[in-house]
Amino acid sequence: MFSKGSVAQGQAVKLDPQPWRWSHPRVLVEHPDEATGLAIASGLRYAGYAVAVCPGPAGHGRCPLTGPAGCAAAHDADLVVSSLGYEHEAAREVLRELRTRYPDTPLLVEAPADVDTDLRELLDGCHQLPAPASTEQIVTAVQSLAGHAAAEGPTSA
Amino acid sequence: MRSPFHSEQEAFRSVLLVILALLVIALAAILGPTWLALVVLAVTLGALAARVAQLRMRKLRGAEMPVKMAPPHVGPAAERRVLVVANDTLGEDALLSELERLASVPHTHVLVLAPAVISTGARLTGAVDDLLGQARMRLKTALDRVGHDLVVAGEISQAEPLEAIEDAFATFAPDEVIVSTRWEHAAGGLEPRLAGLVRERFAVPVRHLVFDPGSAAQEPDRDTEARYRREFGEAAARRFGLKALAGVGIVAALAMSMVALIQSREKQEARATSVSAIEQAAPTAPVAKVVSLKVIPEYKVGPEGEKHDAFTTTEFTVRVGQPQELRIDNTDSVPHSITAPGAGVNIVVMPGVHTYTLLVKHAGTFLWFCTFQCDEWAMEHVGYMSGYIIAS
Numbered sequence: 437m438f439s440k441g442s443v444a445q446g447q448a449v450k451l452d453p454q455p456w457r458w459s460h461p462r463v464l465v466e467h468p469d470e471a472t473g474l475a476i477a478s479g480l481r482y483a484g485y486a487v488a489v490c491p492g493p494a495g496h497g498r499c500p501l502t503g504p505a506g507c508a509a510a511h512d513a514d515l516v517v518s519s520l521g522y523e524h525e526a527a528r529e530v531l532r533e534l535r536t537r538y539p540d541t542p543l544l545v546e547a548p549a550d551v552d553t554d555l556r557e558l559l560d561g562c563h564q565l566p567a568p569a570s571t572e573q574i575v576t577a578v579q580s581l582a583g584h585a586a587a588e589g590p591t592s593a
Numbered sequence: 594m595r596s597p598f599h600s601e602q603e604a605f606r607s608v609l610l611v612i613l614a615l616l617v618i619a620l621a622a623i624l625g626p627t628w629l630a631l632v633v634l635a636v637t638l639g640a641l642a643a644r645v646a647q648l649r650m651r652k653l654r655g656a657e658m659p660v661k662m663a664p665p666h667v668g669p670a671a672e673r674r675v676l677v678v679a680n681d682t683l684g685e686d687a688l689l690s691e692l693e694r695l696a697s698v699p700h701t702h703v704l705v706l707a708p709a710v711i712s713t714g715a716r717l718t719g720a721v722d723d724l725l726g727q728a729r730m731r732l733k734t735a736l737d738r739v740g741h742d743l744v745v746a747g748e749i750s751q752a753e754p755l756e757a758i759e760d761a762f763a764t765f766a767p768d769e770v771i772v773s774t775r776w777e778h779a780a781g782g783l784e785p786r787l788a789g790l791v792r793e794r795f796a797v798p799v800r801h802l803v804f805d806p807g808s809a810a811q812e813p814d815r816d817t818e819a820r821y822r823r824e825f826g827e828a829a830a831r832r833f834g835l836k837a838l839a840g841v842g843i844v845a846a847l848a849m850s851m852v853a854l855i856q857s858r859e860k861q862e863a864r865a866t867s868v869s870a871i872e873q874a875a876p877t878a879p880v881a882k883v884v885s886l887k888v889i890p891e892y893k894v895g896p897e898g899e900k901h902d903a904f905t906t907t908e909f910t911v912r913v914g915q916p917q918e919l920r921i922d923n924t925d926s927v928p929h930s931i932t933a934p935g936a937g938v939n940i941v942v943m944p945g946v947h948t949y950t951l952l953v954k955h956a957g958t959f960l961w962f963c964t965f966q967c968d969e970w971a972m973e974h975v976g977y978m979s980g981y982i983i984a985s
Binding site: 456457458460465473474477478481482483484485486487488489490491507509 | 759
């Protein structure tokens with residue numbers, strides 16, 4: 437099991453839109469394209485992870501992660517794979533919230549190599565995969581990160 | 594609607610809320626009048642109904658954020674698990690062919706889930722056995738028709754279809770879901786929008802196979818799926834809204850009737866107590882059977898020294914609801930009257946000797962006066978052509 441940060445555990449988060457139902461290592465996949473998100477989810481499932489797939493804020497109104505209530509899927513995820521593109525400010529806001537609220541949750545970001553300064557600063561310290569990454573690359577990176585996090589052990593509360 | 598006992602935390606919170614509500618109602622009943630307890634009860638029920646309606650409407654309109662979830666794959670990497678959800682289409686040859694095709698693929702496990710679609714009324718009355726029996730029979734018949742060399746498992750469920758699928762995800766962990774429905778929702782069958790709901794909730798590929806009786810399977814496009822969802826959601830939300838409104842109206846009407854009934858009873862008791870107190874206070878007040886009096890012009894001297902018209906008796910004591918006879922000798926040549934609007938009395942006293950009945954229906958002291966033009970000063974002064982009727 438991955439480690440969970442003290443900030444994530446300590447925050448009062450309303451379980452919305454829905455809580456996790458499985459206790460396996462849980463990976464939240466943020467991808468705006470439904471089919472690609474499902475393909476990544478399938479790869480992760482076959483690698484032994486419970487998955488949640490969220491399309492992010494594009495076209496679905498305000499992401500609960502950026503509101504006061506928070507997002508249950510992000511709150512209880514052991515690792516987050518974020519592939520939201522980041523051309524739009526709403527996607528960057530989600531990334532910012534993830535880093536602020538859950539600083540100890542491993543975050544794997546799929547981002548293009550040439551990014552602007554703001555995004556580069558935002559991505560600083562994240563585990564990055566050059567976009568576009570294949571499902572296999574993402575699964576391998578998740579496994580690597582999971583092993584790394586498990587070796588480090590849980591962080592102190 | 595999501596069960597309030599879905600988790601230990603939610604169950605604890607629900608029980609705590611119920612205890613608090615009961616406590617408030619009990620306190621209102623003990624410390625205040627009964628109607629206050631009823632009002633508190635009505636407010637509590639109203640709040641509960643509003644919350645239920647809110648959750649129900651939210652469910653009908655769909656999830657706020659479409660986060661899909663799925664458990665890890667179970668079994669070897671080469672294995673594939675397919676969950677087929679069907680009920681009223683289980684007898685379709687095309688569906689059975691699809692089952693055979695799926696089951697014949699190596700390393701593929703097929704589970705057919707047949708949710709018995711049970712109405713709320715049937716759930717409340719416990720009349721679910723027949724519906725479960727029908728689902729079981731339909732499933733057995735279908736599986737018997739699938740080739741015997743193929744392994745296809747079957748399962749029925751009395752949970753709501755979406756919850757039954759959620760349970761299947763926990764036990765079977767499918768890698769793909771196939772939802773089989775008709776084009777139109779029929780009684781006892783699965784709703785066509787179910788496929789959209791499954792697709793929205795679970796992070797696995799979902800296929801929607803739609804069957805017309807006797808024809809091949811068709812897969813509706815996304816626009817049709819969206820239309821199913823929208824139309825059904827709107828219609829169901831409308832139906833539920835109307836039902837909820839009717840329910841709230843009935844509860845409110847019942848509560849108001851009970852409050853009115855209790856208030857009426859309390860008023861009656863108070864009135865009975867009041868009358869009893871009056872009777873006890875003046876139990877032996879003598880009331881003559883017949884009171885004799887006269888009306889005499891220029892009979893009584895006023896404070897200014899002049900003589901004025903007057904009744905010889907101007908104060909009448911009567912019992913409420915009991916007729917009192919007045920024998921009046923009007924010695925004047927014109928009529929006079931004993932008029933008390935507050936007591937509902939208007940006796941026209943004609944010249945000569947006549948007997949009249951004075952009847953008062955309410956307790957109290959009422960001013961009376963003569964309404965005929967005679968002695969204007971006397972008409973405005975008690976003891977002359979004006980006086981009091983005392984009813985008890």
